[in-house]
Amino acid sequence: MFIVIVGEEGGRANEFEQALADFGLGWDVRWLPDAAAALALPNDRPVDVVVCDLRVGNQQGPALLAQMRAHHSDAVRILLVDEGQGADLSQALEVAHRLLRKPLDAGELIEAVESVIELRELLDNEQLKQAIGRIGSLPPPPRLYVELTRLMQDPESSSAQIGEVLSQDPVIAAKVLRLCNSAYFSAGRVVTDVRAAVTRLGLQTIQRLVLATEAFSGSGVVNGIDREAMQDRALRTSRLAAQLLGGPSAELAATAGLLAEVGMLLPGVRIPGREPEHADTGDGPHYAEAGAYLLGLWGLPMPIVEAVASHHEPSRMRMSGFWVGGAVHVASALVCDTPVDENYLRAVGLIDRLPRWRSMAEELAEAA
Structure with missing residues (x-):
């Protein structure tokens, strides 16, 4: 080194x-x-x-x-x-x-x-490291997300301070309020104040909302992907992954699920299953690995990085059993209507839960 x-x-x-x-x-x-x-x-x-x-x-x-x-x-x-x-x-x-x-x-x-x-x-892949290094427009670490992370690590920070930071960016504040009042997060009462949103939803949920807003910023279609549709899938995948895993690791699963597809926004990546002009040509890194490498460089925890890298192929994960990566794989597959790796679920002894998990995904889709 x-x-x-x-x-x-x-x-x-x-x-x-x-x-x-x-x-x-x-x-x-x-x-x-x-x-x-x-x-x-x-x-x-x-x-x-x-x-x-x-x-x-x-x-x-x-x-x-x-x-x-x-x-x-x-x-x-x-x-x-x-x-x-x-x-x-x-x-x-x-x-x-x-x-x-x-x-x-x-x-x-x-x-x-x-x-x-x-x-x-x-991600021991020399082609991947060089491809990521050559991308001149590599997205920077989300500025507001980094600032919120710093505040959350300070035991003296208050919800009012965090609300003030959010309010400094009108676009972020407006989008956070819109998401807070959506069917995903609303409890039936309209929230019109950013500080109230922080209190009601909690710091970790607010942090993920900001991360989603910054990670999928912009509009229009990139690599054949509609950003708004991607953000919608990301939010549903995040909530479902947290529900599937539960316990103290649910927050890790929620963040990993939120970012599972972020690599699709990078130039030069492979996106299997896209339309012909965006088809898997065999050139460039897979979007999942490219996205994971980017998140690792941003400093996100390794369980999140590994889950993003392997969410499309859970058998590659180093962690045995059903943990963050497994929850993100199942949630992403159910939300995006792609095949769930049933052999993997049999290997970890959870294949019998798949029907219930499908019902949970359907309930989330109906609430959207």
Whole structure:
């Protein structure tokens, strides 16, 4: 693992070396003073991770990451930001896969890099990594979703604060209210205030609604897929997956179900079963794996990434038994009217539940 850190205080290198030794990690970390040194790295030495400040000398960090992408397309790009720099991140989120706080913390970097290693082990496909790396219009991490995640991790955050953040984006606020008052979530009383929506639905549901709105933003048809229809399927799949799994992992299943088809919006992916002009030609990565790789780079938990990657083929999952991936497979198949892998359900001993699950899917469809 070759990690390049640009612009950070090199005097902290000993601290990082000790942290790596404590974790038993033999990673090669190179501290470079400026952008020129980073761009001078030989192209035949693969860079696995590049980390830089929002500003490196006279150059903007996002511009450096964009240049590094051109030379090392499959490198994970991490940007370091100070508190209060959120307003400056619109350009950054177009080229950075992860955002970490400044000053750089060894533990946070190790956790971020290890999650990437786990992701690459899951999706060990060189063609996939290169294809994703070459996509210039790779969707950035959803800005509002990232901000909500940060607030939810702060025990002092209130529903009023979260409502205020949502209200700063009129489009998001309007769509959240519309979704809150839809048949999926409505309890019969119209909600007209964003803060009331937060209180009524709960933080995790609001977070998923925002994620759906940002992940499927835009209008019209992409890759033969209608975005509005996709979002409708995503919401139903999310609710059904949570109901099928239940228990403490229901939230993971709900988020994975929400994002199962997000890879279809990426250019150059294979989408089996599309119309002839969008047919499975054998070129490019499968949309499920491409979407999972993107979510992994965004920093979503590995159970979600694995479920998205394998929802169309549950027998590939590393996790034995029926867990997040199994619930998303069944929910997605029932909502999208595609075949359920009955051999998989027999293997995990749950084939007898399929008729009931079909009824649950039908009830959700009638409520839409």
